[in-house]
Amino acid sequence: MRRYIGKRLLISVGTLFVVILLLFTLLQYMPGSPFNDEKLTDDQRAVLYEKYGLDQPIVVQFFKYVYNMLRGDFGVSYTISKNTPISQLLQTRLPISLRIGGQAVLLGAVIGLILGIIAAIWHGTFWDTLSTIISVIGVSVPSYVFALGLAYVFGYELRWLPLLYSNDLPFESSVLPSIALCMFTIASIARFTRSEMLEVLGSDYILLAESKGVYGPRLIVRHVLRNALIPIVTVLAPLIVGLMTGSLVVEKIFSIPGIGSLLVTAIQSNDYNVVIVLSFIYSAMYIGIMLVVDILYGVIDPRIRLSKEAPHD
Amino acid sequence: MTDKEQIAEIIFRPDDFLLKGADETKLDMNFASQRFWKDAYMRFRKNKGAVFSLIMILLVVLLAIFGPLVSNYTYQEQNIAETNMAPRIPLLEDLGIFNGDETLRTSTGSKLKNAYVINKETGEKKDTYYWLGSDALGRDIWTRTWTGTRISLYIAIVAVLIDMLIGMSYGLISGYFGGKVDSVMQRFAEIVNSIPTLVIVTLLMLILKPGLMTITIALMITGWIGMSRIARAQMLKLKEQEFVLASHTLGASNWRVIFSEILPNIIGQLITNTMFSIPNAIFTEAFLSFVGLGIPEPMCSLGSLISYAFKSFTTHPFQIVPPVIVLALLMLCFNMLADGLRDAFDPKMKEM
Numbered sequence: 001m002r003r004y005i006g007k008r009l010l011i012s013v014g015t016l017f018v019v020i021l022l023l024f025t026l027l028q029y030m031p032g033s034p035f036n037d038e039k040l041t042d043d044q045r046a047v048l049y050e051k052y053g054l055d056q057p058i059v060v061q062f063f064k065y066v067y068n069m070l071r072g073d074f075g076v077s078y079t080i081s082k083n084t085p086i087s088q089l090l091q092t093r094l095p096i097s098l099r100i101g102g103q104a105v106l107l108g109a110v111i112g113l114i115l116g117i118i119a120a121i122w123h124g125t126f127w128d129t130l131s132t133i134i135s136v137i138g139v140s141v142p143s144y145v146f147a148l149g150l151a152y153v154f155g156y157e158l159r160w161l162p163l164l165y166s167n168d169l170p171f172e173s174s175v176l177p178s179i180a181l182c183m184f185t186i187a188s189i190a191r192f193t194r195s196e197m198l199e200v201l202g203s204d205y206i207l208l209a210e211s212k213g214v215y216g217p218r219l220i221v222r223h224v225l226r227n228a229l230i231p232i233v234t235v236l237a238p239l240i241v242g243l244m245t246g247s248l249v250v251e252k253i254f255s256i257p258g259i260g261s262l263l264v265t266a267i268q269s270n271d272y273n274v275v276i277v278l279s280f281i282y283s284a285m286y287i288g289i290m291l292v293v294d295i296l297y298g299v300i301d302p303r304i305r306l307s308k309e310a311p312h313d
Numbered sequence: 314m315t316d317k318e319q320i321a322e323i324i325f326r327p328d329d330f331l332l333k334g335a336d337e338t339k340l341d342m343n344f345a346s347q348r349f350w351k352d353a354y355m356r357f358r359k360n361k362g363a364v365f366s367l368i369m370i371l372l373v374v375l376l377a378i379f380g381p382l383v384s385n386y387t388y389q390e391q392n393i394a395e396t397n398m399a400p401r402i403p404l405l406e407d408l409g410i411f412n413g414d415e416t417l418r419t420s421t422g423s424k425l426k427n428a429y430v431i432n433k434e435t436g437e438k439k440d441t442y443y444w445l446g447s448d449a450l451g452r453d454i455w456t457r458t459w460t461g462t463r464i465s466l467y468i469a470i471v472a473v474l475i476d477m478l479i480g481m482s483y484g485l486i487s488g489y490f491g492g493k494v495d496s497v498m499q500r501f502a503e504i505v506n507s508i509p510t511l512v513i514v515t516l517l518m519l520i521l522k523p524g525l526m527t528i529t530i531a532l533m534i535t536g537w538i539g540m541s542r543i544a545r546a547q548m549l550k551l552k553e554q555e556f557v558l559a560s561h562t563l564g565a566s567n568w569r570v571i572f573s574e575i576l577p578n579i580i581g582q583l584i585t586n587t588m589f590s591i592p593n594a595i596f597t598e599a600f601l602s603f604v605g606l607g608i609p610e611p612m613c614s615l616g617s618l619i620s621y622a623f624k625s626f627t628t629h630p631f632q633i634v635p636p637v638i639v640l641a642l643l644m645l646c647f648n649m650l651a652d653g654l655r656d657a658f659d660p661k662m663k664e665m
């Protein structure tokens with residue numbers, strides 16, 4: 001088990017290192033330098049280069065860069081808001097995105113689980129069909145189509161909730177974006193829960209439990225759900241990817257001042273520094289969550305916990 | 314003459330080996346060899362949703378090919394005099410639908426407007442028809458929708474090729490050789506997989522210009538991993554079996570064992586997985602175009618059309634409907650088709 005965690009940790013750190021190396025290399029090849037003002041003499045430029053450490057060997061620069069990135073010192077934005085430290089830009093935007101993402105995950109997980117459980121218990125009935133239809137639509141229809149539909153019906157026609165995000169109504173204006181974002185989560189979790197539960201329901205140990213007189217909610221919660229939910233952590237990876245891409249779109253539609261819309265603006269206005277920092281943050285979040293998921297999977301699944309070797313090798 | 318050459322001299326004829334008691338057991342030779350495909354076809358045909366999806370996809374493909382040809386407009390032709398025209402279709406307009414009427418919401422209430430009317434007293438209309446309306450620059454939405462669909466279908470083909478050429482080979486080779494080769498190849502795949510697609514695409518946008526080429530390259534970098542995993546897992550299951558050993562014993566090369574002995578056994582699952590990656594790829598393109606990182610104007614894809622129509626979707630909602638419907642239909646149908654194929658190739662999955 002310890003070996004397994006160690007190996008996962010090593011791969012994660014390695015990947016993060018590769019990402020930073022990639023980003024650093026890209027930065028080197030970006031056109032222009034911060035000091036290409038023609039009025040500067042060579043001496044002045046040399047002084048500036050020394051001040052910012054640009055005269056040092058590339059390897060030293062790289063490790064300095066890694067150190068700064070990990071410390072949260074991301075440099076300044078060039079075009080979006082001139083010379084503002086990027087960490088300051090993130091300070092207000094990151095919490096908004098995280099909150100909406102978190103709400104979407106929570107809402108999606110709860111509804112998805114309920115749908116999946118209903119479909120599995122009443123397998124083959126109307127409820128099963130309904131849940132399947134919902135999950136097929138949820139997987140197939142892009143989140144921005146939902147977002148547009150919700151915005152039109154509830155934001156524009158009925159005017160129940162704000163059409164655009166406003167900082168004065170942080171909760172009300174995050175309801176529609178969260179619902180639009182969570183459709184994909186609902187669909188994948190419902191689908192997965194259903195198939196896992198059906199598999200467990202057909203297994204011998206459930207037959208044994210039933211013949212020993214366990215039935216009803218107790219059987220479902222203590223025996224079926226507990227075993228069926230172990231592999232559900234594996235769907236988290238595509239879910240996070242879905243949330244990341246979804247957030248870009250949903251933030252655009254509802255004009256949410258989060259990091260997704262910042263990334264889009266940064267790419268369109270060629271603000272390399274911001275793009276690279278956001279890429280780093282997205283990668284770090286993704287790698288971090290995947291690490292937690294993998295370790296969690298190892299901890300909750302006794303088949304992995306007890307085996308000496310790593311699970312998939 | 315060495316032993317090896319002597320062995321090579323021996324040539325088998327079809328009647329050298331005969332099945333013992335073949336006359337009594339009445340083995341059906343024709344049916345036996347096609348059983349897998351025929352079985353899959355029979356099961357697929359019974360799945361109404363999948364057949365319906367296949368027909369819808371074919372219909373969309375036909376419309377994407379012929380749709381722009383039958384209209385009088387091109388996808389980039391602008392007509393400033395005829396912007397934001399509501400849909401108007403010959404024949405159907407006589408029934409009172411698609412006659413160019415549009416309800417506009419103003420601060421005082423709503424009013425009915427018909428942009429085609431040139432003489433208000435007689436109600437005479439212009440002799441122009443925008444079947445699905447025109448956009449804010451006076452471009453025909455029918456033509457643009459089907460031109461945009463072509464991009465999505467191109468992406469679908471790209472996704473299939475990436476899965477089949479890169480993902481499949483990578484997984485099969487990695488699984489077959491095992492050991493060091495597998496270890497190195499898997500670590501590489503793991504690292505590529507740990508970088509979110511979004512980040513890879515973003516970084517590509519910095520180096521290359523946004524466009525179809527960039528999206529294709531992005532899909533190439535990220536699209537093969539899922540497929541390679543499945544191919545590898547299947548290979549690990551099969552490579553220890555007797556028929557592989559037999560093939561080795563008869564002197565088959567590694568290449569031959571991988572691609573003509575093992576591959577046919579797992580092709581069903583690989584096809585299913587390929588079908589599942591199509592909607593993903595289409596979605597990626599539509600998503601990028603929607604946030605403005607995709608196809609540049611005046612070219613269009615379904616995503617960029619939705620993005621463009623989104624700007625005026627509270628005033629002219631009809632503009633956003635066609636690309637949204639086509640996109641959702643494509644995604645839904647490819648998903649349902651993939652589901653159907655999975656059930657057809659692997660009936661065990663059906664109960665789940």
